[in-house]
Amino acid sequence: DGGITQSPKYLFRKEGQNVTLSCEQNLNHDAMYWYRQDPGQGLRLIYYSQIVNDFQKGDIAEGYSVSREKKESFPLTVTSAQKNPTAFYLCASSSLGGLDYGYTFGSGTRLTVV
Amino acid sequence: EDQVTQSPEALRLQEGESSSLNCSYTVSGLRGLFWYRQDPGKGPEFLFTLYSAGEEKEKERLKATLTKKESFLHITAPKPEDSATYLCAVQAEFNNDMRFGAGTRLTVKP
Secondary structure, three states: OOOEEEEOOEEEEOOOOOEEEEEEEOOOOOEEEEEEEOOOOOOEEEEEEEEOOEEEEOOOOOOEEEOOOEOOEOOEEEOOOOOOOOEEEEEEEEOOOOOOOOOEEOOOEEEEEO | OOEEEEEOOEEEEEOOOOEEEEEEEEOOOEEEEEEEEEOOOOOOEEEEEEOOOOOEEEEOOEEEEEOOOEEEEEEOOOOHHHOEEEEEEEEEOOOOOOEEOOOEEEEEEO
16 A cells, blocks of 8 residues: 555654654655644644755754655654754655645654653 | 634534534635644544635535635534544645644544
């Protein structure tokens, strides 16, 4: 079955530590996105990528980094510069130009600072 | 700046009690308005895309409508399994991403 796989489902980060969240899709979608979700707030865009080896900052990119070395993969690194990283992180993908089916989302990674 | 406001924040219904969720938006040229359903601890699931004022789409007990300033998600005779958070999002004409509202948390009691 085609879809998006995010791992791990739960992640714990110590102060000063970098962590990487995985996102893999087998939908042959060109575009991929990372969103952050906090209680009572809408999804906020961190980064997005429309093509391999290219990505753009979203509204809240500070303290995060991404790479897009393969079409299928778009990992997100939460760096120690991100002061409030505890949140639910969602990866999504879509075909370029076609909005009929919106975005396809993964099941999310819940990151907690300990 | 593009903005999406959803109301109410939370809605409790009895099974079979129909109601509507509101999504007000401001965007510099609408490319599309989207509705998603999100269950606790899971990613959003796509429901509808609406492109222009006057458009309507239906799926089972859900019907989405669109005007130039807002969209409504009508829920007819809801069942407990319709309980979820419903998210609205817009994409502007010259943007490559969606802007989301905070969602409406719907609870349907049997």
